Amino acid sequence: MDIRGNGSTTTAALSRFACGPVLAVAAAVTALQSALAGRYGFHRDELYFLVAGRHLAWGYVDQPPLTPLLGRLSTAVFGDSPLGLRMVAVLLCAGTIVLTALAARELGARRGGQTLAAAGAAVSAMVLALGHMLSTASFDLFAWTGIGVLVLRLLRTGERRWWPAIGAAVGVALLNKDLVLLLAAALLPSIAWTGDRRVLRGPWPWVGALLAVLVAGPNLYWQARHGWPQLTVASGISDQDGVANRLTFVPMQLLYLSPVLIPVWLAGLRRLRGEAELSWARPLAYGYLGLCALVLLLGGKPYYALPPLLLVMAAGCQPAVERMWPVPRRRVRLVGVLLLAAAVNAVITLPVLPARQLAALAWVYPESAEQVGWPELAGAAGAGWARIPAEQRGRAVVFTSNYGEAGALARYGGGFGLPAPYSGHMSFADWGPPPDSATGPVLLIHPAPYPKVESAFRDCREVARVDNGHGLANQEQHAPILLCAGTVAPWSELWPRLRHFY
Structure with a gap:
């Protein structure tokens, strides 16, 4: 089916996946993260996860069970050290880079656009930060990006049998953090209002929802049995930090991605909202904006909206490559700004500086000082x-x-x-x-x-x-x-x- 116009779907052939360059970018980041993983020490949250991993349960008052379980498995496989604990985060970071390139491919990017999407994710501050230390957000970033790729495949093809895969992925994400419900609350209305409503019809969406509940069921039961303590914790975060989170939301979104990638992100947003050939993907743009509105309303942390931000950036990569790469001077400029972003964000988020010099940067990224x-x-x-x-x-x-x-x-x-x-x-x-x-x-x-x-x-x-x-x-x-x-x-x-x- 190849229908053009609002709410359309298309099964036009995709470009080949740029396996070589994308995996090279992911491998380079993996090597960097692995080399630096043990330079400072454990983060306070990681020390907590180490203890929680020795008290395995279907839930904890502040989180579902997945991250402590991943921490326990990572140290069992890679060793009881900061590097051993963080290897699972390093691998999730590499996976997020690959998934961002796959999202760009779904959105029509060819080899150059997919490579730029991978590079854009690799140099972003939040991807580097979450790949350096184990946190619930490390898996969230990977899972949400993967869900985004599946949703794009659903919207592009109109094939409703993708719903079970989406539901299963949402269920696994719920075992890590309940925030994925915000993503669903933003994307589903966007599909209904700006996308092809046909993908919401029939039994398959309900099968996906049932799978999500079944996968997440043990943790949901644990939370219900213990009086939903995660709601108490979430309410405390909003009450304590809600005003600051709202005031810093927009600037932090841009800093998490990287200021040099803002033009690519804006191009992606314009393309999703206005390009006829991508009208099927329009729910991604409005879903991201809806997610931002929900996070602002609830006073959540700015990084909650980062994964869809990466997907919107991926939509702008092919036009950026077509505009920049054929002209040698622009090509040099593109590579230069990516290297600059990588250097700046690595110094801020990774243990590059000696610990005694961290005071100069801890006000920007306080998590470094907590290691x-x-x-x-x-x-x-x-x-x-x-x-x-x-x-x-x-x-x-x-x-x-x-x-x-x-x-x-x-x-x-x-x-x-x-x-x-x-x-x-x-x-x-x-x-x-x-x-x-x-x-x-x-x-x-x-x-x-x-x-x-x-x-x-x-x-x-x-x-x-x-x-x-x-x-x-x-x-x-x-x-x-x-x-x-x-x-x-x-x-x-x-x-x-x-x-x-x-």
Whole structure:
């Protein structure tokens, strides 16, 4: 079927996939990420995932089960190190680059356009950042881009039997994060209003929806059984950061992609909205804009809308190549701006600089600073633990105010003679309080942002402070280590009060 006009579909032959250059771009990024993966250390979230991977479940209060599971599998295969944990993120990054090129191919790009799409994804700040460390967004970026390719295939061919594949992919994405529902909420109305409505008819969309629910069912059951705690966490993010997220949404969208790729992105948006031959793909443009509106309305983080942004950029790659590549001076300019974007974004998002120089960039990308100082925190806690008389350590407890600190002590604390830590933050609270027989002393880590935490303990005094050794201002730098005589009530009574999500 080859029908032109609004809401049309087309089965015109696609160009051959540019396998060589696309895989070369993905391989180059994989090599770079692998070489730099262990230069700083674990991120606070990664330390949390390492512990969560030892408490495998169908859900956690702040996330579905997939990312901790991937972390556990990655360390089992590639080794228990920052590189071993991050290899799964590195591979997901390479997959995202390939999927972006496949999206460009669906949108009519030939060899040059597909290569530019792969290169554009490879040099974007967010793809580099999410390929460097394991996070829920690492898999989201890959999964959403893959869903986008499947939706483009559905719209281009009009073949409704693609719905089961889409539904299965959405179900897997739901096992990682519920945010994929925002993508569905933006794309489905866009297809109904601006696309070929025929793809929404018949049983196949319902088969896809049923598959999504079946795949995600175990986590949905876990969330329902535990009172939907992820909604509580999401509400807290919106309440705490919603205004800042809304104010920075537009500039961060452009920075995440890369300012040098803005002309390509704009060309893709114009092409999707106005080019007759791509009228079948028009829902992608309006779906992306609808997703932006939903994220702004909910006060979500700007990166939530990044994957469709890559797809819109991919739509502009073939016209950019046709305009730039035949003219030698423009060709040099195109390669130059891509190399410039790669260099700038690599310095910002990857561990290129020495840790002592990170302060110059941490204000732009604070996640880099959260990969420094965790062994030093464990060392400071160890110094505090040494102040506890040996005969009292059997009933003593180490308690931290957040999951990053608890994860760091679980990882490094044994080297300083520390017992397993406890925390009321996120899923650490679900992994249990100390026994009531642990009457103290209590070594309390970093209670400053959480005054309610300190009020649960008595006779506290500072015995050490954290110093990461690089003069780098991050959340734990100069954090106090307090030694408290004990608790104001048994742990079983205090635990609900000590639980917190923010």
